[in-house]
Amino acid sequence: MNTNANELVQKLWNLCSLLREDGVTYHQYVAELAFVLFLKMAKETKQEDQLPKGYRWDDLARREGMDQLQFYKELLLHLGTKGSNRVQDIYANANTSLRHPKSLNALVKALDALDWYGVDRENLGDLYEGLLEKNATEVKSxxxxxxxxxxxxxxxxxxxxxxxxxxxxxxxxxxxxxxxxxxxxxxxxxxxxxxxxxxxxxxxxxxxxxxxxxxxxxxxxxxxxxxxxxxxxxxxxxxxxxxxxxxxxxxxxxxxxxxxxxxxxxxxxxxxxxxxxxxxxxxxxxxxxxxxxxxxxxxxxxxxxxxxxxxxxxxxxxxxxxxxxxxxxxxxxxxxxxxxxxxxxxxxxxxxxxxxxxxxxxxxxxxxxxxxxxxxxxxxxxxxxxxxxxxxxxxxxxxxxxxxxxxxxxxxxxxxxxxxxxxxxxxxxxxxxxxxxxxxxxxxxxxxxxxxxxxxxxxxxxxxxxxxxxxxxx
CATH class of the missing domain: 3.40.50.150 (Vaccinia Virus protein VP39)
Structure with a gap:
């Protein structure tokens, strides 16, 4: 994994603190991050064609407040039955642990603000595996x-x-x-x-x-x-x-x-x-x-x-x-x-x-x-x-x-x-x-x-x- 990807792993892990007020555990955070991160990665790697139109990263990111949280809940349900087979598998029976709109908005904005330049398709897998490893080493998780x-x-x-x-x-x-x-x-x-x-x-x-x-x-x-x-x-x-x-x-x-x-x-x-x-x-x-x-x-x-x-x-x-x-x-x-x-x-x-x-x-x-x-x-x-x-x-x-x-x-x-x-x-x-x-x-x-x-x-x-x-x- 290159230096930029390593830095992203640490920054993504640090985002967990944003969700503490919602009572989200480490394990729930990694799962929650998977839902949102997959949308972001599909956009960054130009593979959004596996997602149904209207339920992609920009459709989530442009919303705010309760509208964003309600749309996010709808998106999770929709992707569980639409899109490619792999998308349906990832989002099958998905539901969010987030209760407050500000938590979701903070997570989306933080992901959007990260510098994804230099993280190619090969590094994305290592990046996510790095998050899983951090989750495993965290005793509380x-x-x-x-x-x-x-x-x-x-x-x-x-x-x-x-x-x-x-x-x-x-x-x-x-x-x-x-x-x-x-x-x-x-x-x-x-x-x-x-x-x-x-x-x-x-x-x-x-x-x-x-x-x-x-x-x-x-x-x-x-x-x-x-x-x-x-x-x-x-x-x-x-x-x-x-x-x-x-x-x-x-x-x-x-x-x-x-x-x-x-x-x-x-x-x-x-x-x-x-x-x-x-x-x-x-x-x-x-x-x-x-x-x-x-x-x-x-x-x-x-x-x-x-x-x-x-x-x-x-x-x-x-x-x-x-x-x-x-x-x-x-x-x-x-x-x-x-x-x-x-x-x-x-x-x-x-x-x-x-x-x-x-x-x-x-x-x-x-x-x-x-x-x-x-x-x-x-x-x-x-x-x-x-x-x-x-x-x-x-x-x-x-x-x-x-x-x-x-x-x-x-x-x-x-x-x-x-x-x-x-x-x-x-x-x-x-x-x-x-x-x-x-x-x-x-x-x-x-x-x-x-x-x-x-x-x-x-x-x-x-x-x-x-x-x-x-x-x-x-």
């Missing part, structure tokens, strides 16, 4: 759960290497970061699609990338994000753990950061194709991913630590995953890189086998967490921090590059399938000795300590459950 940090997204895409002609699915799309990054990568490999035929270009823009998002407002933000990145892939509003997910076409690549936690009410997925029904969402999504891959398809899935070690159905799903797929790499991520502080996460990289048995021969683990800084506001996490992992992973996106076990003192280790099986298919493998933090000022945040205590309790509870089950059969 609670939007971090919908936004995967850009350095992690780009690192995953860099090793998975999506290619032109492949289908890429994200069954928990959030604000669309993975799909957009995958599209960006393919563009970088094809001279922004100019190396492709017209038919291939149409496939990339409209068919190659698709996903599902459960939350209507988050899907709206994702659609806006995709539109500004010139990406028209289908983004379904629905629940992947319902028949909606079952009916998705199988993909060449699935990349996702699914929601953590338990399904509301403890209910299990409404899927008749799952072998291991569970109310644990991350395990259910993991089963969706490896079942949703084409034979030979590859995946990268962000999961919390408990997915590596939970017993009972967790162990069954891990065993099934390692049978049906080649689970070739597990990346243990450092703490503090997600906006929910203290969450310990990993990325599972695997390839669906041609057959359903015995596909995992060995699992390679890369430990980015032990003796690493606690990343956060004081120590920002950057793209360069993945350099060593990417080198160790190798150039082959299926994990087949020649690799070197770095031994007990290194971060990259290989464990055979037999070794993992002997541990009850527990993938919570650690070998590096944890050292004291070198600097006294690098103390762990309280929430990180709390999360570690919770994790230890989960391990203890899992062991107690196992003892209880065992005693029932004695």
């Amino acid at each position: 609670g939007a971090g759960q919908y936004f995967t940090p850009r350095p992690l997204v780009d690192a995953i895409i860099a090793v998975v290497k999506p290619q032109a002609g492949e289908t890429v699915q994200d069954p928990a799309s959030g604000t669309g970061g993975f799909l957009i990054a995958a599209d960006r990568y393919v563009r970088s490999q094809t001279d922004n699609y100019f190396d492709l035929t017209e038919k291939q270009q149409a496939f990339q823009r409209r068919k190659a990338f698709y996903g599902v998002e459960l939350v209507p407002e988050t899907r709206r933000l994702a659609l806006m994000n995709m539109a500004l990145h010139d990406l028209e892939g289908e983004l379904i509003l629905g629940d992947t753990l319902s028949p909606v997910g079952r009916d998705l076409p199988k993909a060449d690549i699935i990349i996702t950061n699914p929601p953590f936690g338990t399904k509301k009410g403890g209910g299990k997925p409404e899927r008749d194709d799952f072998t291991f029904p569970t109310s644990n969402k991350q395990f259910a999504f993991l089963e969706h991913v490896y079942r949703g891959l084409k034979a030979g398809g590859r995946a990268a899935v962000v999961v919390p630590d408990n997915v590596l070690f939970e017993e009972n159905v967790g162990q069954e799903i891990r065993a099934d995953l390692m049978d049906k797929c080649d689970l070739h790499t597990v990346l243990r991520l450092p703490t503090g890189i997600f906006y929910a502080q203290g969450v310990k996460t990993n990325v599972l990289f695997f390839t669906r086998g041609q057959k359903d048995k015995g596909n995992t021969k060995a699992v390679w683990f890369y430990d980015m967490r032990t003796n690493a800084p606690a990343y956060g506001k004081r120590t920002p996490f950057l793209r360069k921090h993945f350099d060593d992992f990417e080198t160790a992973f190798g150039e082959d996106p299926y994990g087949k590059s020649k690799r070197k076990d770095q031994g007990s003192e290194g971060r990259f280790r290989k464990f055979s399938r037999e070794q993992v099986e002997a541990r009850g298919d527990n993938l919570d493998l650690l070998w590096l000795k944890s050292e004291e933090l070198a600097n006294a000022d690098e103390l762990l945040e309280p929430e990180i300590i709390a999360a570690e205590i919770k994790r230890q309790l989960q391990v203890a509870l899992s062991e107690l459950d196992a003892l209880t089950v065992a005693s029932e059969f004695e």
Whole structure:
């Protein structure tokens, strides 16, 4: 993003203060801004033909007072059923959080006053993504759960290497970061699609990338994000753990950061194709991913630590995953890189086998967490921090590059399938000795300590459950 675009992101974010008197939250502000910003961007990029006449930027900007607010409410309803398909998707069931005419007028005037010179179509998407990132980093917004940090997204895409002609699915799309990054990568490999035929270009823009998002407002933000990145892939509003997910076409690549936690009410997925029904969402999504891959398809899935070690159905799903797929790499991520502080996460990289048995021969683990800084506001996490992992992973996106076990003192280790099986298919493998933090000022945040205590309790509870089950059969 150029300097001018960065400045615009900050100025647009600062406009949120204009809406405080209306009681608008950060998350509502980003959605509200999306409605107005889309109109402004359509004008700036000379693409107003996708909007019906009489419901464009100038039609809103020339009004004032209550007339402007009433017209704005009418405009939101009208665009939900008129205009291009993408416009109708973005404005579907749209309504405003603004209650006072002066708030809308201030927002419109502020947008009109900004210097849009030098912000081209390519920068517009990055500009909006910058706003989404600010929303995610703002603790009060609670939007971090919908936004995967850009350095992690780009690192995953860099090793998975999506290619032109492949289908890429994200069954928990959030604000669309993975799909957009995958599209960006393919563009970088094809001279922004100019190396492709017209038919291939149409496939990339409209068919190659698709996903599902459960939350209507988050899907709206994702659609806006995709539109500004010139990406028209289908983004379904629905629940992947319902028949909606079952009916998705199988993909060449699935990349996702699914929601953590338990399904509301403890209910299990409404899927008749799952072998291991569970109310644990991350395990259910993991089963969706490896079942949703084409034979030979590859995946990268962000999961919390408990997915590596939970017993009972967790162990069954891990065993099934390692049978049906080649689970070739597990990346243990450092703490503090997600906006929910203290969450310990990993990325599972695997390839669906041609057959359903015995596909995992060995699992390679890369430990980015032990003796690493606690990343956060004081120590920002950057793209360069993945350099060593990417080198160790190798150039082959299926994990087949020649690799070197770095031994007990290194971060990259290989464990055979037999070794993992002997541990009850527990993938919570650690070998590096944890050292004291070198600097006294690098103390762990309280929430990180709390999360570690919770994790230890989960391990203890899992062991107690196992003892209880065992005693029932004695």
